[in-house]
Amino acid sequence: MSVPAVIPYKPRNPKTRLSCVLELEEREKFAANMLCDVVVAASDAGCEPFILSTEPFSFDGIRVVEDPRGLNESLNDLLAATPGPLLVIMADVPLASPDAIRRLLESRADVAIVPGRGGGTNALYLASANRFRVSYYGTSFQKHRQYAEEKGLTVEVVDSFLIHTDIDEKEDLVELLIHGTGMSSRYLRELGFVLSVEKGRVGVERKRD
Amino acid sequence: MSVPAVIPYKPRNPKTRLSCVLELEEREKFAANMLCDVVVAASDAGCEPFILSTEPFSFDGIRVVEDPRGLNESLNDLLAATPGPLLVIMADVPLASPDAIRRLLESRADVAIVPGRGGGTNALYLASANRFRVSYYGTSFQKHRQYAEEKGLTVEVVDSFLIHTDIDEKEDLVELLIHGTGMSSRYLRELGFVLSVEKGRVGVERKRD
Numbered sequence: 001m002s003v004p005a006v007i008p009y010k011p012r013n014p015k016t017r018l019s020c021v022l023e024l025e026e027r028e029k030f031a032a033n034m035l036c037d038v039v040v041a042a043s044d045a046g047c048e049p050f051i052l053s054t055e056p057f058s059f060d061g062i063r064v065v066e067d068p069r070g071l072n073e074s075l076n077d078l079l080a081a082t083p084g085p086l087l088v089i090m091a092d093v094p095l096a097s098p099d100a101i102r103r104l105l106e107s108r109a110d111v112a113i114v115p116g117r118g119g120g121t122n123a124l125y126l127a128s129a130n131r132f133r134v135s136y137y138g139t140s141f142q143k144h145r146q147y148a149e150e151k152g153l154t155v156e157v158v159d160s161f162l163i164h165t166d167i168d169e170k171e172d173l174v175e176l177l178i179h180g181t182g183m184s185s186r187y188l189r190e191l192g193f194v195l196s197v198e199k200g201r202v203g204v205e206r207k208r209d
Numbered sequence: 210m211s212v213p214a215v216i217p218y219k220p221r222n223p224k225t226r227l228s229c230v231l232e233l234e235e236r237e238k239f240a241a242n243m244l245c246d247v248v249v250a251a252s253d254a255g256c257e258p259f260i261l262s263t264e265p266f267s268f269d270g271i272r273v274v275e276d277p278r279g280l281n282e283s284l285n286d287l288l289a290a291t292p293g294p295l296l297v298i299m300a301d302v303p304l305a306s307p308d309a310i311r312r313l314l315e316s317r318a319d320v321a322i323v324p325g326r327g328g329g330t331n332a333l334y335l336a337s338a339n340r341f342r343v344s345y346y347g348t349s350f351q352k353h354r355q356y357a358e359e360k361g362l363t364v365e366v367v368d369s370f371l372i373h374t375d376i377d378e379k380e381d382l383v384e385l386l387i388h389g390t391g392m393s394s395r396y397l398r399e400l401g402f403v404l405s406v407e408k409g410r411v412g413v414e415r416k417r418d
Contacts, residue, residue: 164370
């Protein structure tokens with residue numbers, strides 16, 4: 001039986017830290033493209049992805065659970081109702097590969113984590129979801145590790161930069177342009193984003209016709 | 210026979226982008242501690258590490274090759290003289306774990322790469338070093354991939370955030386404080402560095418007595 005994979009998603013006004021380079025409508029499309037990439041990777045890894053959305057939202061062929069509450073509240077209710085395994089993966093990790101996701105699923109630990117840059121948690125694989133509670137925001141990686149330890153759950157840190165790389169800021173787009181092969185990197189290129197190198201450091205710039 | 214692992218190193222005035230938080234002497238000690246962490250990880254992974262230093266430098270029990278030229282010049286001469294396998298790993302990836310390094314060594318590709326953040330190349334495993342030439346700086350990851358393709362060499366991208374995370378700037382210290390278990394993270398803590406969380410975002414601050 002395939003493992004359910006929940007992808008929390010905020011369709012409206014997402015990725016505000018990209019406002020400097022993307023208009024509102026572009027940010028919404030970009031976020032939807034990243035979500036798509038994650039859905040495809042999770043499916044290809046053998047999961048059954050579904051979306052936990054803060055607002056009404058539809059996605060071809062994928063179940064959408066709507067919950068307007070905060071991420072922790074909605075996820076923790078879901079966890080409490082899930083005695084079996086569950087993958088929680090963020091919608092802004094478009095580089096996530098099926099291989100990287102499979103390495104999570106293959107973990108023998110009770111809790112397998114891929115940390116995000118800056119102390120976050122980009123993916124969590126829970127062998128028995130109802131034994132765990134999430135606490136996102138801030139140093140969630142440390143909070144999750146600590147919670148597991150308090151509950152006597154074993155933890156494995158899964159070493160993947162593809163899932164570690166969350167796309168929040170302009171600089172992060174560099175990674176997507178370099179390593180991306182999915183819809184979100186294609187969308188960025190369509191919008192005119194290209195790599196730029198200045199004084200040996202790599203950034204992005206947007207060429208407009 | 211263990212695989213040689215070359216670690217390029219610049220002992221004098223290293224890591225200038227950390228000048229905002231570390232004095233010159235501290236930067237030199239910090240860089241030496243990071244080097245140490247990489248040496249230990251490479252040894253534990255079964256490699257035989259040696260240091261390619263731009264200046265006279267000694268390191269207990271480890272061979273040091275001195276070459277004042279630029280990184281590409283000195284490394285390419287070394288590659289040309291090495292018909293067998295060689296690991297090239299940067300000195301500023303102190304989170305590198307033996308497991309992550311072993312995943313490189315186990316690659317069946319001619320060239321296995323762990324990209325750095327921002328298009329760099331943090332580790333390269335070459336099955337036959339004299340068939341390859343390096344070109345660091347800028348988007349070296351892309352240049353290395355392209356060179357391999359031109360030469361008909363197979364390439365594998367090894368997915369490790371522990372090696373992907375190079376420590377160049379203040380923000381990078383967050384990763385070391387969260388995930389580090391070696392000498393360089395201990396040194397940072399001794400200097401008074403701690404995590405700080407402001408508006409949900411994680412940074413570092415330095416507490417001075």
